[in-house]
Amino acid sequence: MMKIRIINVISVIFLCIVSIAFITTQLYNDNIRLISKINNSFFNDESVYFRVAKDHLSFYDMKGTLSDGTLLYNFLSDEQDIRGVMFQGKIEYPRLISGSFFSESDFDGKSKKAVIGKGIETIEINGDRYYDYNGEKYKVIGIIGYNWKTRLDKTVFLSMNENIVFSNIQYVVSAKTTDDNFKLLSNEDVYGKSTVVPRTNPGILSITNTGKSIDITTTLFMLIMFFNAFILIYFLTDNLHDEIVIMKINGISNTNIFKHFLANYSFLCLISILIGTVTVSLIACIKHFFSFLPIIKSDIFLLIFFGFVVCYSIINAIQQINSIKPGGVD
Template sequence: MNNFRITTKLRMFDLFLIIVVGLFCFSCLFTLMYQLNVSTIQRLNNQLYDEHALFFKTSQDQLDFEILYPSLPADSVMFAKFFGQGEDIRGILFKGNFAKPQMISGRFFEEMDFQTNTRVAVIGKDVSLPLTMNEKKMIAFNGIDYEVIGIIGYNMPTRIDRTILLNMNEDNIHLGTEYVISGSTIQQGLNFIGNEELFGQVTLFEKENVNILHILDQGKQPVIVSTILLSILFVNSLSVLLLWMDKKNNEIKIKRDNGYSISQILWDVWKAFAPLLSISMILALGFCWLLEEYLRTMTISLLHTLASTIILFVAFSLVVISISYKKLVQR
């Protein structure tokens, strides 16, 4: 009976070790996912504007659309802010590569939508659709009907859920009150809005970000916070690992007294630890995959994840072997 209880306690402690180490590994992998996708997350929380976005007003009462689109630099996007009631209504114009948001249904804009005077819209998942015409979903703005070609959104609440994007065209370009240009570099945007024939006098202003992500993103705070949290989890994992190693003391002592070599003992300890570590890594990878599938705001890089998993596995293995070797030498 006593032997049975001892075995049960060891198994329960093994389970505890799996959970603690798995939590640390999951935190490491999730931090890696965040860092690889931070630009996408920032764009979602900043209404699709990236770090190179320039916010400006122009002295021109109406922009010339026939000049505007050909003048737009490659791989750039321009937004025009329209006034709406409860929704964020914007005109959009892009050329070349553009990081499109997650589509729930339909499609996003294509460059052909800007080269013809079509009237199409992409809306957030929380925007109501009161109009239908010939079995097409429609939305009205300024007395003009736009065909809804796509719905965007994620499994987590974001600012784009109540966003209405209209293809910028001759019908709505004069309604813009504020504009945003984002290119591959800030200088590219500055060169574009410096076109006085198109924009006249331009006034730049700073967009106020009030979302939590922006507040946390000041300076090096995200790195500091992540480092502190990971350090705490690592210390907890190490503490539990040391307790698990203490459970192995009697086994190590018996093998040492029976003439086992140090290398053989270290191999046996690692063989006992490796399955537990493997389960922890599998659980961590599984939770990361589930989180990526649910949020759909982050994507997992197979190469980075595989490299991180190998590094974590080797690191924990070296810690166990080092502790065991130190205990053997001290005997």
């Protein structure tokens, strides 16, 4: 077991600070991206707003133009955020409080299902909840919302069908790339000569141009923190000279020396990451911005980074005194 030394305690405290700073930064960036998506009404940056130039649209022909990862909306109201939705493949959608989001099988041209914000009123029929759109009942299969008030609380998503495919309203295509978006629009047999219109909600981070500034600032901050962590770990292992000499004199192989110190210093790093993770998780839960995935990704990155630095530093310390032979000192 590693002896409890002041330098080890100080090291754990500093590595805890690094862990807390990194995990908090990742959670912060994750929430910034989420806020941006909410402000963008969950349209990605490549989304294209357009109006069709065809008097009659075929739901089935429109469905055939969707490529993998493409989501197609149409705005059904000028006063409320009511959208028809149809997609192909895996897409990103808002957080669900209950129920589920649509599946591709819901887009058969006839299905009438709804996913609504938590602030939307519904009616109950035979124990099920329904949303009334122009006299037609759409069964509510999911409710979206967050721990704070957002515009999505008043949003209604309806499974697109033959009854809500109109030619005199605005559409939005949100595909993986801009090329995929314009490929869909170029299909004149289905949409006619479509007209691209300016985006109505470019997002607060785009307007203020703070998105890139945040990324640059946090990147520089974390580079400084990780550089200091590297120096600290390297300094700790650089002071192992006397211990390594004694171990080599007693005939202990380089492999066993490496394993011994790797176990000890990996333990310090693990304790630091654990304390940092628990601390950030508790604060995040209290402040209602906890997110499991960024924390797991952060922990994995920290384990890899600390592990690499520890291995490199120990190997370097052993190589510095590689001329020591069992039974004596040169």
